[in-house]
Amino acid sequence: MSQVKLIVSNWKMNLNFKEAKILVNNLKKINFKTTPPINIICPQFILLPFVSNLLLKSSFILGAQDCHYKKKGPYTGDTSIELIKEIGCKYIIVGHSERRQEYKETDKTVKEKVDLILSEKLKPILCIGESEIERKKKSYLKILQKQLDICVPKNLSEIIIAYEPIWSIGTGLTPSLQEIIEVKEFVYKFLKNNKNINKVIFLYGGSVNSQNAKEILIDAKVDGSLIGGSSIKIEEMNKILTLG
Numbered sequence: 386m387s388q389v390k391l392i393v394s395n396w397k398m399n400l401n402f403k404e405a406k407i408l409v410n411n412l413k414k415i416n417f418k419t420t421p422p423i424n425i426i427c428p429q430f431i432l433l434p435f436v437s438n439l440l441l442k443s444s445f446i447l448g449a450q451d452c453h454y455k456k457k458g459p460y461t462g463d464t465s466i467e468l469i470k471e472i473g474c475k476y477i478i479v480g481h482s483e484r485r486q487e488y489k490e491t492d493k494t495v496k497e498k499v500d501l502i503l504s505e506k507l508k509p510i511l512c513i514g515e516s517e518i519e520r521k522k523k524s525y526l527k528i529l530q531k532q533l534d535i536c537v538p539k540n541l542s543e544i545i546i547a548y549e550p551i552w553s554i555g556t557g558l559t560p561s562l563q564e565i566i567e568v569k570e571f572v573y574k575f576l577k578n579n580k581n582i583n584k585v586i587f588l589y590g591g592s593v594n595s596q597n598a599k600e601i602l603i604d605a606k607v608d609g610s611l612i613g614g615s616s617i618k619i620e621e622m623n624k625i626l627t628l629g
């Protein structure tokens with residue numbers, strides 16, 4: 386059985402219909418020699434119904450990259466959780482740093498999304514992460530603690546946390562093994578002691594590729610990864626998904 390439990394593909398605003406079809410068809414051909422990790426594919430919204438169909442009768446699971454924090458209403462350009470759920474998504478990424486930066490999403494908004502997702506019986510994949518300056522100033526644990534404190538409700542039976550240092554996303558830079566382990570242990574401890582959550586699925590995200598996946602995912606003993614750039618390259622995914 387793979388030691389990696391969960392792999393989330395964050396396609397971001399990439400792939401057209403034709404490219405998505407080719408990628409999914411190739412993903413479905415991967416020869417898993419051991420029990421594969423849970424594989425979640427998160428395409429952009431307009432691709433969701435199309436990819437949902439392509440994934441039928443496969444072990445891949447559909448996810449969304451975001452949702453609105455309200456169930457419905459006058460929110461031009463947004464997508465409701467009702468439709469995300471109806472199309473078959475089981476997981477929703479929330480609090481991604483690209484949304485925090487581009488759309489000024491606050492921890493408070495992220496918390497409202499987490500609450501809505503849980504109330505709809507879907508699973509949030511909550512992203513947390515520090516900036517380069519916060520890492521250099523060594524205030525990163527304080528920042529991560531604040532994000533966890535505001536965004537995570539108490540007494541959940543489990544929660545998925547994706548630790549994504551902002552300075553690592555799309556840059557080719559990754560934290561050291563020790564740095565990932567430090568954050569992982571901090572997150573486990575904080576959520577246990579302050580939120581009464583004993584089951585944390587800890588993902589690492591940020592410049593994961595087939596070259597560094599073994600060290601990051603297996604040696605650091607994280608539960609899986611949130612993968613951006615590499616997730617739309619079949620050769621990369623072939624290697625990452627059959628690790629270990």
Ligand code: PGA
Nearest residue numbers: 554555591592612613614
């Ligand atoms: P990356 O993105 O793998 O391209 O660094 C990760 C993410 O943003 O989730």
